[in-house]
Amino acid sequence: MENTLNDAPLAAPVAASRKQRDLLYFAAILGFLLLINFVAQRFFFRIDMTEEKRYTMSPATKTLLRDLKQPVTITVYLTGDFPPAFRRLEQGVRETLTEFQVYGGANLNYIFIDPSAAGTEAARNQFYASLIKKGLKPTNLGATENGKRVEKIIFPWAVVSVGGQDKNVLLLRGNQAAAADVRLNQSIEGLEYELASTIRALVPGLRKRIGVIEGHGELSNAQAGDMLSTWQQQYDVYRVTLSKVPDLRALDAVVVAQPKSPYSEDDKFKLDQFITQGGKALFFVDALRVDLDSVSRNGVALATPYNLNLDDLFFKYGLRVNQNLLLDLNCGQIPLVTGMEGNKPKIEPMPWQLYPLINKFSPHPITRNLDAVYLKFVGNLDTVKAVGIRKTPLMTTSRYTRVLPAPVPINFNDARLEPNPKLYQKGFQPVAYLLEGQFPSLFANRARPGTLQFQPEKSPNGKPSKVLVISDGDFIRSEIDPKTGNPYRLGFDRLANTEFANRELVLNATDYLLDETGLISVRGKQITLRPLDKVKLAEQRRRWQLLNLGAPLALLGLFGAVRAWRRKRRYARFAA
Amino acid sequence: MLTILQKEFNAFLNSPVAYVVLGVFLIATGLFVWVFPDSSVLDYGYADLQTLFNLAPWIFLFLIPAITMRTFAEEKKAGTIELLLTRPLTDGQIIGGKYLACFILALLALIPTLLYYFSVYKLGNPEGNIDSAATVGSYLGLALLAAVFAAIGILASALTRDQIIAFLVAVVGCFLVYSGFDSLASVLEGGPAYYVSQLGIAAHYRDLSKGLIDSRDLVYFFSVVAVALQATRLALRSRNW
Numbered sequence: 157m158e159n160t161l162n163d164a165p166l167a168a169p170v171a172a173s174r175k176q177r178d179l180l181y182f183a184a185i186l187g188f189l190l191l192i193n194f195v196a197q198r199f200f201f202r203i204d205m206t207e208e209k210r211y212t213m214s215p216a217t218k219t220l221l222r223d224l225k226q227p228v229t230i231t232v233y234l235t236g237d238f239p240p241a242f243r244r245l246e247q248g249v250r251e252t253l254t255e256f257q258v259y260g261g262a263n264l265n266y267i268f269i270d271p272s273a274a275g276t277e278a279a280r281n282q283f284y285a286s287l288i289k290k291g292l293k294p295t296n297l298g299a300t301e302n303g304k305r306v307e308k309i310i311f312p313w314a315v316v317s318v319g320g321q322d323k324n325v326l327l328l329r330g331n332q333a334a335a336a337d338v339r340l341n342q343s344i345e346g347l348e349y350e351l352a353s354t355i356r357a358l359v360p361g362l363r364k365r366i367g368v369i370e371g372h373g374e375l376s377n378a379q380a381g382d383m384l385s386t387w388q389q390q391y392d393v394y395r396v397t398l399s400k401v402p403d404l405r406a407l408d409a410v411v412v413a414q415p416k417s418p419y420s421e422d423d424k425f426k427l428d429q430f431i432t433q434g435g436k437a438l439f440f441v442d443a444l445r446v447d448l449d450s451v452s453r454n455g456v457a458l459a460t461p462y463n464l465n466l467d468d469l470f471f472k473y474g475l476r477v478n479q480n481l482l483l484d485l486n487c488g489q490i491p492l493v494t495g496m497e498g499n500k501p502k503i504e505p506m507p508w509q510l511y512p513l514i515n516k517f518s519p520h521p522i523t524r525n526l527d528a529v530y531l532k533f534v535g536n537l538d539t540v541k542a543v544g545i546r547k548t549p550l551m552t553t554s555r556y557t558r559v560l561p562a563p564v565p566i567n568f569n570d571a572r573l574e575p576n577p578k579l580y581q582k583g584f585q586p587v588a589y590l591l592e593g594q595f596p597s598l599f600a601n602r603a604r605p606g607t608l609q610f611q612p613e614k615s616p617n618g619k620p621s622k623v624l625v626i627s628d629g630d631f632i633r634s635e636i637d638p639k640t641g642n643p644y645r646l647g648f649d650r651l652a653n654t655e656f657a658n659r660e661l662v663l664n665a666t667d668y669l670l671d672e673t674g675l676i677s678v679r680g681k682q683i684t685l686r687p688l689d690k691v692k693l694a695e696q697r698r699r700w701q702l703l704n705l706g707a708p709l710a711l712l713g714l715f716g717a718v719r720a721w722r723r724k725r726r727y728a729r730f731a732a
Numbered sequence: 733m734l735t736i737l738q739k740e741f742n743a744f745l746n747s748p749v750a751y752v753v754l755g756v757f758l759i760a761t762g763l764f765v766w767v768f769p770d771s772s773v774l775d776y777g778y779a780d781l782q783t784l785f786n787l788a789p790w791i792f793l794f795l796i797p798a799i800t801m802r803t804f805a806e807e808k809k810a811g812t813i814e815l816l817l818t819r820p821l822t823d824g825q826i827i828g829g830k831y832l833a834c835f836i837l838a839l840l841a842l843i844p845t846l847l848y849y850f851s852v853y854k855l856g857n858p859e860g861n862i863d864s865a866a867t868v869g870s871y872l873g874l875a876l877l878a879a880v881f882a883a884i885g886i887l888a889s890a891l892t893r894d895q896i897i898a899f900l901v902a903v904v905g906c907f908l909v910y911s912g913f914d915s916l917a918s919v920l921e922g923g924p925a926y927y928v929s930q931l932g933i934a935a936h937y938r939d940l941s942k943g944l945i946d947s948r949d950l951v952y953f954f955s956v957v958a959v960a961l962q963a964t965r966l967a968l969r970s971r972n973w
Contacts (some may be wrong), residue, residue: 205869708844
């Protein structure tokens with residue numbers, strides 16, 4: 157009801173002013189609260205009550221997301237009607253992305269799309285096909301639902317889009333050898349890193365420069381092809397001939413991939429100076445030469461030591477690449493003629509102990525939660541004393557390892573024999589080392605090769621550096637598809653038709669060596685797996701259901717009864 | 733204020749309706765958390781109470797309006813509101829007393845669900861393998877949610893003299909503030925969608941329900957409570973305009 161001035165000239169000012177005052181007061185409070193909320197958006201804190209601080213993003217992730225200059229859209233296809241373990245992974249993706257949004261704000265958007273949501277079978281298959289065409293490989297999921305086996309197709313992928321560029325992220329990772337829910341948990345642990353590093357790779361920034369050394373029989377562009385193109389998505393990659401450049405100063409990292417002929421003193425000098433001045437390096441070196449063609453031709457061949465002229469360099473850095481070959485009972489396979497079928501040779505895959513499969517990793521960010529990797533003809537590494545260098549063994553062979561010192565006879569027929577477990581007792585031989593620290597120069601107090609210029613003991617602008625050494629040159633060599641001549645994906649084994657995690661390890665290592673923001677350390681994130689006791693569940697399901705359904709009601713009933721009784725007594729007393 | 737609180741509190745618990753409402757609440761949560769295979773903890777297989785915290789907003793949506801509907805509406809209908817308002821009490825004290833009573837009643841309804849925590853604790857492998865700190869945080873989030881719904885419910889009750897209408901207005905109001913903004917955001921895109929969804933309760937409850945306490949969510953919740961209670965005050969005072 158409103159009074160106008162005409163109706164009630166005397167009462168109106170009073171009533172209107174009271175109303176005005178109330179409304180004004182309300183508006184003031186509203187304004188004040190808006191202001192507080194506005195300020196709170198700028199200055200906020202978050203308390204993560206969870207035990208493992210699972211929702212706390214690393215400083216590197218936060219910085220990355222806060223500094224986003226353009227919208228990032230993340231499309232997740234992992235949603236739909238899943239068994240619980242996968243629901244948990246989906247939940248993990250959702251949680252990670254909501255956390256991302258806290259720091260990315262309006263620049264970070266995500267959508268979930270259920271690939272199976274289409275109404276008709278045909279539309280669904282068409283959508284599936286369009287996803288597969290984008291490179292999103294589906295996973296076939298066998299799950300038990302209400303006691304029935306059901307087959308499901310899921311797409312454990314997310315696509316990150318920035319400024320018209322797309323990159324796929326595989327969400328299902330982890331060690332395949334682990335139990336399913338442990339593996340899914342490992343995938344959840346890796347989510348922050350996978351998503352954040354993909355965003356980083358797409359957001360334009362200063363690209364680091366990697367030089368791949370050539371001139372000593374190193375891997376060709378085709379043989380190292382998959383790794384080179386993987387690197388190219390994030391880094392600028394150059395082939396570098398050491399003898400043709402004065403120094404390597406323009407680069408951030410160098411890669412030495414399976415050299416076969418010796419490094420000259422001058423080449424070695426350039427490498428050494430690069431590393432002692434803070435340049436990063438990845439070495440994939442074989443100690444022994446294995447000529448497989450010769451083995452096929454003659455049935456047997458000797459693996460003999462290479463002379464790469466790098467031993468003294470490694471030794472100075474605290475490492476020795478031993479001249480031996482490791483045989484591991486946990487190994488890959490080679491195809492062998494095992495007999496004749498009519499007039500056709502019968503070919504069967506046989507275990508080949510010289511191709512170890514590694515799934516024993518250190519809990520280092522480079523290797524944590526990694527699937528198995530594939531090695532071919534690998535020797536072990538020893539450490540020697542080097543002041544100021546921290547040495548981390550990243551992976552070792554399995555418990556059942558045999559060490560054969562050079563020269564090693566290689567004979568395909570060995571694969572036919574049942575290995576004698578008694579010979580495989582040398583367990584856990586390290587095959588990859590990460591070296592970190594201020595590297596001492598091999599040429600300290602010595603003249604630069606070919607000159608009379610003496611080198612100072614301490615490099616004047618020496619910075620700490622990181623070096624990775626893997627004693628297997630084949631580690632980053634892709635198999636070549638014989639039909640097309642193109643390299644397969646690194647780590648793909650044609651015979652086993654599976655992909656091993658070699659590529660992931662190399663990429664993690666490059667990230668670790670070159671990343672100054674520390675994003676890679678996010679790979680160390682741990683999330684506790686908290687399963688329910690399955691045995692107890694199966695036995696006592698009904699009991700717990702009854703308890704949790706019945707007891708609260710009983711409690712409520714009891715509460716009501718006591719109250720009613722007390723009330724009755726009280727009023728009864730009044731009446732008396 | 734305390735007298736009002738006590739009076740409201742007892743009035744609610746003395747009515748048989750209270751036991752029906754609380755009973756329905758407990759049966760519903762019990763069934764969802766422990767029996768229905770799509771949502772039950774037992775079928776999920778992991779030791780956390782996320783089901784409860786995801787579900788509770790939807791059940792609170794009905795429970796809390798049922799608690800708050802009578803606060804002002806009934807007094808208005810019975811005419812006792814005039815008596816109350818002419819007492820030497822400020823409007824703030826009356827609203828505060830009634831509001832706190834409703835809030836505490838909602839918390840009371842949550843107490844039996846602590847048994848769920850105990851059960852999951854016992855069923856964990858190994859026993860006790862549950863993130864207790866996170867659960868405490870989630871309960872805190874649930875309490876804050878109850879605080880907001882109760883404030884909206886009180887406002888709805890102050891706007892009408894019919895309990896049923898107060899209940900319905902509160903349910904619709906809570907629903908709109910809870911998820912309406914999210915729905916609106918889903919038809920928008922990009923930046924605006926984010927800001928619109930931030931206006932709703934759901935966006936702020938999501939973090940809290942996981943045991944993640946964000947100062948912005950706290951400020952938001954207290955603001956919504958303050959706005960709703962101030963609006964209630966406005967509604968009461970408007971009779972003098």
